[in-house]
Amino acid sequence: MKNFLQLILVALLFWQCGAPQEKSSKTSIVCTTSMVGDAVKNIVPEGVEVISLMGPGVDPHLYKATQGDLERLQNADVIVYSGLHLEGKMGDVLEKLGRIKKVIALSNGIPETDLLHPPENPEGHDPHIWFDLSLWAKGVAFVKDELGEIYPHWKDDLGANFFAFEQNLLSTHNWAKSVIDSIPENQRTLVTAHDAFSYFGRAYGMKVRGLQGISTVSEFGLQDISTLVNDIVAEEIPAVFVESSVPKKSIEAVIDGCRQNGHRVILGGQLYSDALGEKNSPTDNLIGAFKANVQTIYSGITQKKLPQNLTQ
Ligand SMILES: [Zn+2]
Structure with missing residues (x-):
């Protein structure tokens, strides 16, 4: 029954995509978690609308897209998500949207050799990549490159903004090492x-x-x-x-x-x-x-x- 409902939702999504709809003139990037939203906000040029679907205190492992989310995803110019099955219950929707618009997984920027495998699922990957800020910086660099491909006129802004954000991530990374070292x-x-x-x-x-x-x-x-x-x-x-x-x-x-x-x-x-x-x-x-x-x-x-x- 659940699958059937999901099918209907996705069918509705496709159907609505063909219909004329009101959309603001601003470029809109819809992100899943607040961490991904933060990364995108930090690097895009001013004036770009960045929406995070999951707010404070929300658990992405359990999160299901609401009807409002589906509308936002459908109206988005680009979708950015974290990946590695963090957004477990949104996987199908993201995959289907990927066939009709640009959908970027931040984790695709992280080399396989840097990823951890959870003991309970050695074939899988641990999705909590934002807790190593140097790793996160690699994922954000990938999002920057992908956005630069879609919007070539953003490249200068993306490059400069990413550079500043990366510096901030890496200096915080080094500071955290010193603090933990002092325990x-x-x-x-x-x-x-x-x-x-x-x-x-x-x-x-x-x-x-x-x-x-x-x-x-x-x-x-x-x-x-x-x-x-x-x-x-x-x-x-x-x-x-x-x-x-x-x-x-x-x-x-x-x-x-x-x-x-x-x-x-x-x-x-x-x-x-x-x-x-x-x-x-x-x-x-x-x-x-x-x-x-x-x-x-x-x-x-x-x-x-x-x-x-x-x-x-
Ligand atoms: Zn978790």
Whole structure:
């Protein structure tokens, strides 16, 4: 039944594409996640409309396109998405739209050898590429090149804007390395609700544990909780973290489990994982959200404020 409904929606989409429609004269680029929207906003020339379908706190693994989204996607001049099955439930729609308009996957700019394979699915790829800012910069470079092919008169602007954004990404990347380096080595373990931080761990030197796998689609079970609790108790991990796009109850169960085993673990704070912060806040962009995460991780684990020389 679900498939049938999806078919009808897609058929409707194709049918409407042929019909005359009102459309603003602005070039419109529709992006899936807020991270992708942020990347595109940073590089396109002024005056281009950039829309992100998924707002703050939205989980892309579970997100289904609404009727409004389908209209926006249908009216878009170009669609940019993250890829590697991050937008699991939008895959069909994106693929079908790719036959009638330009659809760009940011992750296509990242070499296969740079990608991580989740242990539960060794053939697949971990989609959380924005947590290694140097990797993300490669994906954004690909989007810049693709947009430059479609709009050759944008090339100068795209090049200059990308250069500035890349510098910002790379300087934040180096800063994050220094901050994590300053945490005592035996405390560099990041425990979160789902496995969103493997690229982060590899890039900045932390061990990473998630209660759920790389997708939030499958539910965690009691066995997952007790395995994680045992590890936290054995390794005397001081803090665990909740995520802005995953319900808190999973990590709260882990904290309770540790307490019952005589180990006090604190809630280190909330991390932005698969969505950015509220609009018009310092975390409504990737670099802002990333910096907030690094500071939260540092102070959650060490229970200290960031030293003056590392404050940004
Ligand atoms: Zn995720």
